[in-house]
Amino acid sequence: MADVIFEPLKFRNLTVKNRIFRSNISGRFDNYDGSGNQARVNWEVKFAKGGVGAIISSFVPVQIQGRIIPNYATIDKDARIPFWRAVGKAVHEHDCRFILQLSHSGRQRDVGGIEFKDALSSTDDKDPLHGFECKRMTTADIKETVTAFAEGARRAREAGLDGVELHGANGYLITQFLSSGINDRKDEYGGSLENRARFVIEIVKAIRAKVGADFHLQMKISAVDYNNAVLKFEKPGNTLPDSIQVCKWLVEAGVDAIHVSTGSSFPHPKNPAGIDLPTDILADTYDTLGGSGTNTIRNLLIFQNPLTARLFRQQWLEGGVPADRIEGSLLGDSRAIKAAVSVPIICTGGFQTASVIRNAITSGSCDAVSAARPLIANNDLVKHFAAGLDKAPKPCTYCNKCLAHVVEHPLGCYEESRFKNREEMLEQIMSVFTPAPFA
Ligand SMILES: Cc1cc2nc3c(=O)[nH]c(=O)nc-3n(C[C@H](O)[C@H](O)[C@H](O)COP(=O)(O)O)c2cc1C
Ligand code: SF4
Numbered sequence: 001m002a003d004v005i006f007e008p009l010k011f012r013n014l015t016v017k018n019r020i021f022r023s024n025i026s027g028r029f030d031n032y033d034g035s036g037n038q039a040r041v042n043w044e045v046k047f048a049k050g051g052v053g054a055i056i057s058s059f060v061p062v063q064i065q066g067r068i069i070p071n072y073a074t075i076d077k078d079a080r081i082p083f084w085r086a087v088g089k090a091v092h093e094h095d096c097r098f099i100l101q102l103s104h105s106g107r108q109r110d111v112g113g114i115e116f117k118d119a120l121s122s123t124d125d126k127d128p129l130h131g132f133e134c135k136r137m138t139t140a141d142i143k144e145t146v147t148a149f150a151e152g153a154r155r156a157r158e159a160g161l162d163g164v165e166l167h168g169a170n171g172y173l174i175t176q177f178l179s180s181g182i183n184d185r186k187d188e189y190g191g192s193l194e195n196r197a198r199f200v201i202e203i204v205k206a207i208r209a210k211v212g213a214d215f216h217l218q219m220k221i222s223a224v225d226y227n228n229a230v231l232k233f234e235k236p237g238n239t240l241p242d243s244i245q246v247c248k249w250l251v252e253a254g255v256d257a258i259h260v261s262t263g264s265s266f267p268h269p270k271n272p273a274g275i276d277l278p279t280d281i282l283a284d285t286y287d288t289l290g291g292s293g294t295n296t297i298r299n300l301l302i303f304q305n306p307l308t309a310r311l312f313r314q315q316w317l318e319g320g321v322p323a324d325r326i327e328g329s330l331l332g333d334s335r336a337i338k339a340a341v342s343v344p345i346i347c348t349g350g351f352q353t354a355s356v357i358r359n360a361i362t363s364g365s366c367d368a369v370s371a372a373r374p375l376i377a378n379n380d381l382v383k384h385f386a387a388g389l390d391k392a393p394k395p396c397t398y399c400n401k402c403l404a405h406v407v408e409h410p411l412g413c414y415e416e417s418r419f420k421n422r423e424e425m426l427e428q429i430m431s432v433f434t435p436a437p438f439a
Contacts, residue, residue, distance in 0.1 A: 004361050005354060005385055009053070009368050011344055012256045014163050014216040016053040016097050016368070019361055020382050023348050023370035024101050024167075024220070026058035026072055027411025029432065032113075034064060034074030036083035038437045041090050043411070046432070047375055048096035051382030055091055056165055056220075056259070056370060059103040059172075062152035063145065065116035066104030066173065069407065075100065075152045084159035097162040099216065102152045104145060106173030107134035108266065110289050110407055120145075122176045122183045122190065122199075128231050129265065131294030142189065142199060145173070150206035153217070163216025163256075166203060170222060171265035174200050178246060179264050181227030181237030197246050204253040218257035218346070219250050222271075223333035225264035229319030237264045240333055244340045251341045259346040259370060260334040267403055269319035272373055273326045273350065274400035277316045279309035281404035281414075288407045326350040326398050328360055335365040346370050352378075352395050354385045376402055377413045394418045 009016045029039040047055055061067040061074045074080060084100065091098045107121035109132055120141055121134035137145070153164045168174035176182050177199040183190050189198050200219070207217055225237025238246075247258050263271040283303040289296045302308040321329045327350035334347035347366035351357055352374030360366050375381055377396035384392045401414035412429030419425040 004358055009344060011163075011216055011218075013214050014097065014256070017095060018051075018053040018382065019357065019368040020052050020351075020385075021346055021368055021370040022047040022052045022055040022375050023372035024056050024058055024165075025372045025376065025411065026068070027406055027432075028069065028071035029411070030071050030073040032070045034061065034067070034070075034072070034076060035080065036073035036087065038435065039432050040073055041087055042435065043432050044087055044098070045090050045094070046379045048091040048094035050375070050378075050380035051386065052096060052375065053368075054097035054099055054162070057098065057100045059105075059167060060101050060152070062102050062104055062148040064113070065118075065120060066106070066145075066148070067113060068105045068109055068172075069111040070113045075102070075155050076148070078155060081155050081159045084156065084161060088159055088161045099163040099165050099218065100152075100156045100159075100161050101165045101167050101220070102149050102156070103167035104149070104173035106176040107132050108171050108173075108176075109292065111292055121173065122185055125182075125184065126294060127171075127265070128234060130289065130292065130296050130299065132292060133294065136185070139187070142202075146199070146202045146206050149203045150210040153207040153215070154210045157211050157215050163218065164207070165259060166200065166217070166219045166255075168200055168222075169220040169259075169261040170263055170268065170271060174203070175222060175225075175264055178221075179225050179227060179237045180242070181225050181235040181264055193242055193245060194249075197249055200246075201249055201253050204250060204255055208254040213254065216256050217254065218259055219247075219255050220259040220261055221247065221250075222262050222264060223260050223330065223337060224262055226262065226268065226270055226319070227264040229263070229269050230315060240336055243333075244337055247337050247341050251343050255343065257344045257346060258337055258341065259348065260330050260337055260366070261348050262330055262333065267400075269316050270321055270329070271349070272400060272403060273321035273329055273398065274403070275323045275326070275398045276400060277313045278399065278401050278404040279303045279313050281401060283309065285405060285408040323398070327353060328356055328365075331360055331365040334360075335363075338364065338366060344368065348372070350374070350398065352381060352391060354390045373398065373400075373402060376411070377415070377418060
């Protein structure tokens with residue numbers, strides 16, 4: 001019998017050869033100014049070679065003030081088009097599609113960079129965990145940002161990429177408008193769900209007006225905000241029924257697929273859901289954020305003190321997902337959204353077992369899965385499935401060390417127990433820099 005994992009998935013404007021998508025994973029591979037480099041190409045090619053049907057890119061800012069941190073390649077001007085064309089071409093050589101994630105951080109900026117000190121958001125309340133400060137966007141700011149998303153989509157199309165994804169999840173700017181836990185506006189972009197969704201619906205319509213109806217456009221959404229998972233005094237934010245309604249509006253406005261995620265911040269205890277929060281690593285790397293927020297030095301001291309670190313870790317894990325339920329933890333939300341809309345659904349969250357993925361698809365919970373950490377750990381996971389294995393020999397442990405390292409160190413798998421020794425681990429992490437342009 002044919003294996004559903006290897007059945008092509010047809011979207012309105014795009015066909016992907018199998019049901020495993022590389023989920024978005026950002027690492028600081030690029031140049032400070034947002035121009036791309038060879039390491040990014042090398043990184044993406046690893047997954048294309050490994051057999052995924054499509055790669056959904058890292059966070060790609062549509063404006064410089066919308067970046068999370070410097071050293072992420074941007075799509076904020078036409079000069080970026082040749083780089084993204086090169087990435088797409090390299091990935092296409094392995095029969096893999098490339099979908100670019102159009103993104104804007106809003107207030108959720110780990111390191112703002114020197115060009116734009118002030119972050120913009122739906123609100124002027126700072127982010128409560130890190131204390132990232134921001135200014136409330138004016139109507140003129142909103143219009144300019146909507147246009148920047150549409151221009152980003154046009155550039156992605158001109159670069160020959162296969163589609164775009166709106167980063168409407170995990171606490172970035174679109175979430176800051178959608179979420180009832182964050183958006184406190186009194187104008188037509190705040191208040192009711194319809195008003196809070198106005199910003200993203202305007203983006204979808206602007207993209208369609210710019211690129212036409214025949215270019216793939218999907219949206220990553222947090223099905224549930226769990227905005228008070230860590231800070232109990234915060235409002236809970238959007239519910240699943242809220243997000244189902246938003247997805248219906250998105251599809252009416254021209255979105256071709258929904259990518260289901262969770263949580264009104266990044267990271268969030270439920271995303272990426274882990275067996276641990278490595279506060280020992282954060283005690284070293286979180287200093288990168290030291291000047292970014294009013295609470296960052298306090299948080300660093302919390303991570304550096306063993307007692308307070310333990311309390312923070314406990315609270316974080318209490319808001320998370322039990323270790324044995326990390327794989328497929330979002331399938332319930334995905335199933336509910338799939339039942340409400342006509343477009344294909346991609347579900348993220350822990351996927352690395354062929355039988356679990358098969359069951360998720362055949363039971364009608366989703367049409368495809370996306371994987372981030374399992375593919376960081378095993379770039380060639382899909383090849384293992386094709387060879388008949390249910391799991392890679394050394395699966396991802398969901399330790400979240402990759403996440404704790406990424407603000408300061410190269411992105412890669414830092415779980416030493418998966419390697420012969422530390423040297424082998426470092427060699428694997430550093431392999432992204434080869435081939436190097438001037439070696
Ligand atoms: C290091 C790291 C970086 C990530 N960067 C992004 C990102 O740029 N955009 C995004 O939408 N999700 C990002 N994610 C979330 C993943 O795409 C994915 O949805 C989440 O980790 C759950 O899937 P997993 O269990 O397969 O890792 C990131 C996750 C990790 C671990
Ligand atoms: S460090 Fe490696 S094993 Fe741990 S979560 Fe990341 S990819 Fe998985």
